[in-house]
Amino acid sequence: MAVQIERIRKDIDFINKFNASPERGITRQTFSKEYQAAVDYVVKELKYIGTEISYCRGGNIKARLPGTDGNAPAVMMGSHLDTVVHGGRFDGVVGVVTALEAARVITEQKIAHRLPIDVVVFAEEEGSRFNWGLLGSSIWTGQLDHSRLENIKDSGGVTYPEATARAGFEVSDESMLEPEKLRAMLEVHIEQGAVLEKKGCRIGLVEAIAGIKHFDITITGRADHAGTTPMDARADALQAAARIIASVEDIAQEIGAHTVATVGRIACEPGQSNVIPGIVRFSLDVRNPDETVLNSAITTINQTVKDICDNRHLGFEITPLGSVQPVSLSGEIVDLMEEKAREKNIRSLRIVSGAGHDTALFAELAAAGMIFVPSANGRSHCPEEFTRLEDIGLGCEVLLSTVTALAA
């Protein structure tokens, strides 16, 4: 098959020109002007090859190559274009451009397919603008009710529906993704870890995706004078938060079994050097491929928050945000991708994803599969993120042959 890596290189370079932080990695937040410009580029390329574009529920985009059977369920492929703040050039982008390139080859070579083939771009995968990961796909698959969107806001108080409208995104297809309309969902993604590189494999066949739970935690103490309030008369929210945050690391290490827990954002009020902190808010991200282990880590962390705050007579609130269950992906798709990789003499490896992906939400709707390509030194969510173009090309070839086999 004729995947052209030079076209993929051009797509990646073009998309990454749209960047709000040119001096520090890539920042492309959902519905920002950079995001819209990247989406416009991809939509233009998809229109060029004759796909039918739909602007879908939740801010997602679908480009369809109709199959010969109008009633058949679709094979979807794609990923996201939003990034974390100061992120890299490949997370999400690789899945979009490989799907675009696969669609180009299908049209150029007139590869017959009975099932429709859809290229999809999911919105707000990272949750870096609205603090809610996998947001677009959660709405599209019906896992998050539309009515909750009014309460999902960015740091400036703009709601998700407002941001969607301000970006000029007009939904043309309000329908939800339903199992009977979907045959399969496939996503190529960078590994974001170092397993493939260490084992000398070029392709990862994802068998499972870890579960993720996100929380906002608020500790409420009392703001007071830093010079006149004795040490035993303080209700210092930051001292409690510091102890909780240190315990989060200890708990994850003690539980082990692939548990990871991260506090990545913290804000302290009033944030003055001569005022005792009255309120501290911080994020918590906990992950594990096993739901029981994940839940037990969260129970232990919640109890620790309570114990530390009760001891210091402080208030606290733990607000659950987005979460995804750990999922197993389709064995049928793993087998098929493995066969396709073998036919191309590509060394592949079955692997578990610690990162979250939109495809996890499809595991119960359709046959869901992911193809990983190696990340240099396992780095990701940082400007150093790097994947070789040749490996992205191989990922695209495995995607193309798997999709065309499924859609035949």
Ligand code: GLV
């Ligand atoms: C997304 O990249 C995530 O794993 O949070």
Ligand code: MN
């Ligand atoms: Mn991603």
Ligand code: MN
């Ligand atoms: Mn990411």
